[in-house]
Amino acid sequence: MLEYDNSAFYYFAITLLAIYAVPATWYAVAELFRAFFSTGDIISQARTKEEREKAELIRKQTAGWARLCTAQYLLNLLGLVISWLLLAYLLSQVIRDGQVSSFDPFQILGVPQGAALAEIKKAYRALSLKFHPDKNIGDKNAEEMFMKVAKAYEALTDATSKENYEKYGNPDGKQALEVSIGLPKWLLENPKTVLVVYLLAMVIVIPAGVGLWYSNSKQFGDKNVLYDTYNAFYQVLNESHRARHLVEVLAVSAESRSVNGTFRDSSSAKTSDAPSAETQAAYDAVFEAMKKEKRMLKPKFERPEILRGNLLLHAHLNRQTQLLNKELQEKLQAVLKKTPELLEGLVEIAQMRKFFDTSLGVVALAQCVVQGLSPLHAAPTGAAESEIPIGTNNAPQSLLQLPHLAPRDVERVCATTASPTVSTLSDFLSLSDAEKLRRANIGGADSEAGKELLAACSAFPRLSVATEMFVEEDDDDDEDDGPREATGGGGQANEVRGDTILEQDLVTLRVTLTRENLVAPAQTATEAKRGKKEQKKAQKKKMPRAGPVYAPRFPGTLQEGWWLVLVDRHTSNGEPIVHAFEHVTGQEREVSHEIRFLAPPRAGEYSLELLVLSDCYMGLDQARKLDFEVRPASDLPEYTPHQEDLDLDNEPTLFEQLAANNLDEDSSDDEEDEEDDARVKPKKPAAAAGKAASGGGAKKAAVVVEDDDSEEEEDD
Helix, strand or coil: CCCCCCCHHHHHHHHHHHHHHHHHHHHHHHHHHHHHHCHHHHCCCCCCCHHHHHHHHHHHHHHHHHCCHHHHHHHHHHHHHHHHHHHHHHHHHHHHHHCCCCCCHHHCCCCCCCCHHHHHHHHHHHHHHHHHCCCCCCCHHHHHHHHHHHHHHHHHCCCCHHHHHHHHCCCCCCCCCCCCECCHHHHHHHHHHEEEEEEHHHHHHHHHHHHHHHHHHEEEHHHHHHHHHHHHHHHCCCCCCCCHHHHHHCCCCCCHHHHHHEECCCCCEEECCCCCHHHHHHHHHHHHHHCCCCCCCCCCCCCCCHHHHHHEEEECCCCCHHHCCHHEEEEEEHHHHHHHHHHHHHHHHHHCCCCCCHHHHHHHHHHHHCCCCEEEEEECCCCCCCCCCCCCCCCCCCCHHHCCHHHHHHHHHCCCCCCCCCCHHHHHHHHHHHHHHHHCCCCCCCCCCHHHHHHHHHHHHEECCCCEECCCCCCCHHCCCCCCCEECCCCCCCEEEEEEEEECEEEEEEEEECCCCCCCCCCCCHHHHHCCHHHHHHHHHHHCCCCCCCCCCCCCCCCCCCEEEEEECCEEEEEEEEEEEEEEEEEEEEEEECCCCCCHHEEEEEEEEEEECCCCCCCCCCEEEEEEEECHHHHHCCCCHHHHHHHHHHHHHHHHHHHHHHHHHHHHHHHHHHHHHHCCCCCCCCHHHHHHHCCCCHHHHHHHHHHHHHHHHHHH
């Protein structure tokens, strides 16, 4: 019968604890290293004074003790302390009682190696009296120790036991393999405890943990956005929404409502649904400023948490965060950190509902949120307020992304009398460094402001876009040496190549984005001697990557991305057809992305528009017009199958072969049955046989069979 074994339980428990303790310790040490030794990268990447201030704020919030004093880290640390204490205890028990400790009779008796027989007997008497069961009634440890002492004495005094000990390490001789249950022996003494622990673990603890995990995970959809937010976006969003309307739509999200729905109670540690007097005064100040300068549309939603989120977002977009107190600034940062995912979810909803202009408005709002610029602006010439053009770059406001440039400086930079004319950030970045400083009028290249301006300009991407449209050929077609010949309607031969697009073809548009501001490294002489594949690998490792986005007013570190929008605006009903609205996030110097779409069903000349929209910078968007010809499907050469393929088609299928084999077997069985019947038929007399011979053909056949049988019998 299997018994409970303490030593086996020790090994089992150590294994379970190590599965948690080892990776958790690695995580704790890594977090400790990041908190105190890896914060210099954030500050070293700062290019301006504003970015250094932002990096210092991020360091204070995410480094040092601020990073470690979180509920997750502290709970993990507490679990680690308990786990390592248990591991230390279990290891001590294994060393003492486990089979890892070898049987040493001298150590058990407490005598030195090579002790005399008298000394061994003396130690044995003392220990046997000390651990005798009669003196230690009910003490299991004393009983086990008494047996060990007796066994050790026998190993040192009995000749046979001593020989077994020297050969096998045990006075009883060679031991057989023992199998036991890896649970402590005290569970055997308390069987009810096992049942209670099992019920607690299997009925309460594990189901509760799984239920909590599932209830939390099912709240989130793609891009870590709450399903409640998707539902709110779907109900609120409409086709007329543009960037200026979408600020309030963003405030409708469940994430924003949860942040702006509770406030700290200054009189106690509890939270409250109503803001304090100081916080409410800050809200009122923002509302009055937006109303006075006409920087905010009239709110459509009067729910307090939505209105508060709307005010906070407008305070950020209009660079009026100095009106907020500390609590509201923390709430604004919490909302802004979630806006990239929220805006991607908003694009997904707009595309699902086929709101093309609204989707472009979401991208424009993303640029404004990252750079802290309002979707409403006053033109430099003093014209009436207008909306920032969506998907275009004729917005002088994009120059406000640069440091040390105020609205009045933008008027000077964009003056029509200056040459070359500058109207967007892209135009300004194309100027020489000396011309940039002269237009900005902020000092020379040696001044602090001049250095920061040039450093910020180097951070903005200068993107070149290359496109290639083609139809992917089959493997068989790729083996052909030249173009396929096709006969058109006029009987002339037309070449059908990979870039030839026929009706209803699956067309691939390869878009290659190259960041010209990142300088490609030169190839060394050693790399030039290598093969082409090794050269590509070496160049890829050395290729520079895009740095963090220049966004001093956004509370977090972002990496730049680009939206690729392929749209057909020339439709019969006037509604644009969006073939692709995809987000590219590669940070390499050269990024390639493929878009696939179906060619039009009719031959003719067509034109599509490719929009390359930044998700974080205003004024750098690009548009490409793609003209292509769709040829009739009849231009495709007639497919002529290979003779081997035709022969293969004419071969019977496996089912047909099996059916034919079954028919052959059935026919052979029938023939065998007829032959058997003929053999067992009794022979007729000779007169009857002669009479049958003068009869019909059937009777003749019967006579022949009988004659054959008779001949076989004679041969035998």
